[in-house]
Amino acid sequence: MESSLEFSSSLGSVSSLLTRCRTFKVLVIGDSGVGKTCLTHRLCAGEFPRRVEATIGVDFRDRALEIDGEKIKLQLWDTAGQERFRKSMVQHYYRNVHAVLFIYDVTCPASFSGLTAWIEECRQNSLGQEIPRFLIGNKSDLRDPTRTDHQVGQDRAMSFAKAHGMIFFETSAKNPLKKRGNGHRGDGALRYQQDDVEDIVTAVGATLKKRKTPSAANSPVYSGSFKVGKKKAEELWTCC
Ligand SMILES: Nc1nc2c(ncn2[C@@H]2O[C@H](COP(=O)(O)OP(=O)(O)OP(=O)(O)O)[C@@H](O)[C@H]2O)c(=O)[nH]1
Numbered sequence: 388m389e390s391s392l393e394f395s396s397s398l399g400s401v402s403s404l405l406t407r408c409r410t411f412k413v414l415v416i417g418d419s420g421v422g423k424t425c426l427t428h429r430l431c432a433g434e435f436p437r438r439v440e441a442t443i444g445v446d447f448r449d450r451a452l453e454i455d456g457e458k459i460k461l462q463l464w465d466t467a468g469q470e471r472f473r474k475s476m477v478q479h480y481y482r483n484v485h486a487v488l489f490i491y492d493v494t495c496p497a498s499f500s501g502l503t504a505w506i507e508e509c510r511q512n513s514l515g516q517e518i519p520r521f522l523i524g525n526k527s528d529l530r531d532p533t534r535t536d537h538q539v540g541q542d543r544a545m546s547f548a549k550a551h552g553m554i555f556f557e558t559s560a561k562n563p564l565k566k567r568g569n570g571h572r573g574d575g576a577l578r579y580q581q582d583d584v585e586d587i588v589t590a591v592g593a594t595l596k597k598r599k600t601p602s603a604a605n606s607p608v609y610s611g612s613f614k615v616g617k618k619k620a621e622e623l624w625t626c627c
Pocket residue numbers: 417418419420421422423424425426439440441442443466467468469525526527528529558559560561562
């Protein structure tokens with residue numbers, strides 16, 4: 388017969404298994420310079436990095452959160468925007484992805500036009516339509532209220548998001564709003580949406596929490612980075 392010690396120890400392992408949180412892989416893609424690294428810093432560490440360099444390969448950052456009593460972890464894959472720094476890594480980016488954040492710069496219409504190429508890359512890597520997609524216009528702090536040229540209008544971005552089944556946000560990694568609200572576009576009559584980064588985290592978390600996968604017991608996590616041209620620069624296994 389099992390001793391009370393053995394019984395409580397096996398209960399302990401069951402409970403530790405149950406309390407391990409589910410980890411979701413969230414891919415962050417978009418043209419070089421749109422602010423993917425700064426935004427993932429903001430989403431995960433709550434700050435704007437003092438100094439950033441072009442991402443080489445991919446960097447990993449985690450964000451733990453609790454949604455309706457369940458602890459989950461988002462693992463953000465901040466991928467290189469420059470083709471030469473992506474190279475052979477691309478297929479690894481798309482493996483077992485649970486959600487994708489498409490980032491563009493609201494002051495750079497070319498980065499918005501470039502989204503079609505990122506959608507095509509998702510298609511080529513067999514990313515299913517069931518994978519939640521989020522469209523995020525970054526650098527809203529640079530919007531010039533006196534002009535509409537050289538900026539991506541929100542109506543255009545919202546239509547694009549709707550056409551591609553994405554949830555739309557506009558924010559600034561540098562100077563995010565503390566509360567969700569509307570920014571004025573100069574004359575007071577026109578307004579644009581500015582989202583708190585925490586609203587983005589919550590929306591991604593809440594969407595993923597409803598999903599059945601991955602199981603709490605077998606969700607391996609990476610931290611650190613993979614660099615193109617080097618062997619695995621750093622590969623660590625972590626747990627909540
Ligand atoms: N004003 C402003 N500048 C930003 C914001 N986000 C990023 N930047 C600046 O934009 C530049 C590029 O930012 P990154 O985060 O390195 O861009 P990236 O998309 O990761 O670039 P790659 O690594 O080349 O793909 C840096 O100079 C940042 O300081 C923002 O919200 N507002």
